Amino acid sequence: MTKPRNKLRLATLVALSLLSGLAQADRLDDIKKNGVLRVAAFDSNPPFGFIDPQTKQISGLDVDYAKELAARLGVKLELVPTNPANRIPLLTANKVDIVLANFTITEERAKQVNFSIPYFASGQQFIARKGTLSSPDQLGKLRIGVDKGTTNEIVLREKYPSATLVAYDDTPFAFTALRNGNVQAITQDGPKLIGLLANVPDKDKYEIPPFSISNDLIGAGLPKGETRLTEFVNTSLRELEASGKAQTIYDAWFGPDTKTPLTRIFRIGDK
Amino acid sequence: MDFTVVADNFSYFMLGAWPDGPLGGAALTLALSVVSALASGVLGLVFGIALAMTRGAAHNVLLLGLGFFRAIPVIMLIFWTYFLLPILFGIDVPGTGTVVVALSLIGGSYLAHSVHAGILSLPPGQWQAAAALGLRRGQALRLVILPQALPIMVPSFINQWVALVKDTSLAYVIGVGELSFVATQVSNREMVYPTEIFLFVALVYFIFCSTLELCANRVARRFGTGAG
Amino acid sequence: MLDELLAPKYLGWLIEGFGVTLLLSALVSVAATALGLALCLGRIAPSRLWSWPARAWLSVFRNTPLLVQLFFWYFGASALMPEGLLIWLNTPHHWDLALFGVRWPSFEYLAGFFGLTLYTAAFIAEEFRSGVRGVPAGQIAAAQALGFTPLQVWLNVVMPQAFRISLPPLLGQYMNAVKNSSLTMAIGLAELSYASRQVETETFKTFQAFGVATALYILTIIVIELAGQWLQRRRPAPGAAGA
Incomplete structure (x- = not known):
């Protein structure tokens, strides 16, 4: 009977180390270490996130922001398709690092996840x-x-x-x-x-x-308690606005020459 | 009806974004099916033999465990594995892995009972004869019982695998890019062709499943156990 | 996370969803049994005029995923229907039956019921068919020798035994109907799985929402299983086949 017990002890140890690993690690460091930023984006909601028929990749306004964030971190971007209902479970179950999927900021949600400053309003x-x-x-x-x-x-x-x-x-x-x-x-x-x-x-x-x-104000959703990652996203968003990149992204999807012309009423930092 | 939408997106339906992205579509459906079929077959054999060889408390615990997987809807098990295992135990299973785990546990639980029934269907004289020849129980199982029982089980294995191919479509709820998922993506983008797209998708599954069924019938005829 | 329970309001949603699941699966089981019997008779009919369409039905419905079938019925087929029929199906109608009025079901309910019934019937037909095959040929010969007409042979000898032989697998199909009804959440039918997702959306109590729903499904399966064992004990199948 010693063998199974040893196995059990080993399993407990592994589980504990996994759990403590989760508690201690800082997600921003993990992302840099792994070289991959995992972002959940819509796959059926143009122009925020949809499958581009030519490239067969997810693209859209939210995806452009995700690309900017990954570029600033110098890591690879991995997009995970999501529908509205899976957004919070994807974050709490540690399946993604950031949700960029037309995610409305609410008090109730803020108890479960961190939000960045808003980058869109509707x-x-x-x-x-x-x-x-x-x-x-x-x-x-x-x-x-x-x-x-x-x-x-x-x-x-x-x-x-x-x-x-x-x-x-x-x-x-x-x-x-x-x-x-x-x-x-x-x-x-x-x-x-x-x-x-x-x-x-x-x-x-x-x-x-x-x-x-x-x-509604739309922000990026992040895992609860990941302060450094949230700060990184906030800083990046402000800089994207300051450099005019945020306007370029907006114009690419909602500008006057697009299928969906819409005046920009909200700038990052307004609220 | 206008099937150009199917022609235009044919490679996306078949392969997903591959080779520029991960393999998806019908190819992923096939891959998920094959891996889950093998895993469920192994689990079914192991647990079925365990059912036949155990008595008393161990037997009942096993029955209870198998009963759980036969009672839970596939969708629920997929949710549990994907979203709740990481939260509860810190175990992270990726989407494709989740589907394989859920489908093979459920398929394996059904198969375990078929394997058990197959072993029981042999006359007890077979065991007695093996014992008289001086074989231990394990040897009797391996050398005498299983070689006779396995052919009887073939049709139920293939029926279970047909169910499994169809159930891979439920991977859609956690965003695994198999055939049903990529089909809804395209349907959502094109908006007005749900009839054409879902008819086509049904046809692809039909081809997969009826090919399997044809094999089942052929095998069943060969072993003389009646059509599947 | 485990120490918080669900507020009564949300438990109410789950119970309501559970009611829809039970009613839907019960209706589907009854309708699919009738349809399955008809399909089985068609499948074993000597005339190809009957057996080939039945064969095609069984093959198509058994070999495509239920999810795809539901999407087809709800989104695809309704795009093909004439507008007038759709409007009629979508408007609430009232029939006052003797004592109680019947509420017109939503289109989700109709599509879910329709899709699940057609799917389940294909499986039930095959269970009946193996039940019929399980009736010893000698019995039929004996009944014919006693001067029974073919119809009498069917009604008095074959059917009662076939029913008894197919009872256990039939109950298995009813269990499948309960579990498969969870897929109708994809077409917006507010059954148990749908309710659990909705509770999760509002409370974020993923574990409790899915836990309650899973427990209710398992409870239903256990009840059917026990009912089956009770029925089996009361009227065991001939020769205890199919036990």
């Missing part, structure tokens, strides 16, 4: 068939498609408890449900909806009514 808006939705008062009577694991879902449930919510894995699923008539409206952050509608062949059938029901 408001929660809706897409509906033309003529079905003109004011927020109508929301309570509608069947509305939301994305699982988003603040949109929580905000809508709190503000319009009588609305029927159907949650999908990602915005395009919700939009397909809207197109098929399963829901009457879908909700997401305005810029994300604009990006979505820009890629729809029959976009003239739909509209984004000109009201929003919340104002």
